[in-house]
Amino acid sequence: MSSAEHAALLKEALEELALQGYFAWPNRTGAAHIDGRFIPFGKKGSGDILIVLPPHGRHCEAEGKTGDAVQSKAQKVHQRMVEKNGGLYLIFRSKEDLLSQLRAAGY
Numbered sequence: 001m002s003s004a005e006h007a008a009l010l011k012e013a014l015e016e017l018a019l020q021g022y023f024a025w026p027n028r029t030g031a032a033h034i035d036g037r038f039i040p041f042g043k044k045g046s047g048d049i050l051i052v053l054p055p056h057g058r059h060c061e062a063e064g065k066t067g068d069a070v071q072s073k074a075q076k077v078h079q080r081m082v083e084k085n086g087g088l089y090l091i092f093r094s095k096e097d098l099l100s101q102l103r104a105a106g107y
Contacts, residue, residue, distance in 0.1 A: 005066045009094070010048050013064060016095040017051065022102075024051040027061070045074030047082075047089065053107050059087035060107075062098055 010026060017024040027050045029042025047061025061082055063075060071079070071091065079089040088105055092098035 002066070006064060006069075009064045009066055012095045013049060013062065013092065013098050016099065017049070020099065022051055022053075022107075024049055024062075026050075043078070045072065045076075045078035047075075047078075053088065053102075059085075060090065060102075061087065062090045062092055064098075065091055065093055 014024060014026060027042065027046055027048060029044060029046060031038055031040045033039070047063045049062040049064070051060040051062060052058075053060050059082065061078075063071065063079075065071075082089045090098060090101045090105075092101060
């Protein structure tokens with residue numbers, strides 16, 4: 001998976017979610033070197049996109065995958081915790097795939 005392909009997938013998905021009226025934003029994770037220190041940010045394993053689902057604000061995370069990419073162990077653990085706590089966790093490979101899964105879940 002190239003990072004450019006992944007970035008394009010997330011951009012398309014976020015634009016389509018906005019057009020459809022969903023409240024969603026990118027969930028960036030990683031680390032940076034700042035003043036000689038390694039500073040992590042975000043939660044390891046969390047989804048690429050966070051969505052607040054209507055009408056009652058259900059938590060949703062969407063993880064974009066390109067090519068033959070699969071979930072990491074941390075992503076699988078995080079997915080189980082989201083679902084265990086009543087949230088929705090989706091893995092998508094296109095904006096159409098994401099919207100289809102949201103519709104199938106009743107949104």
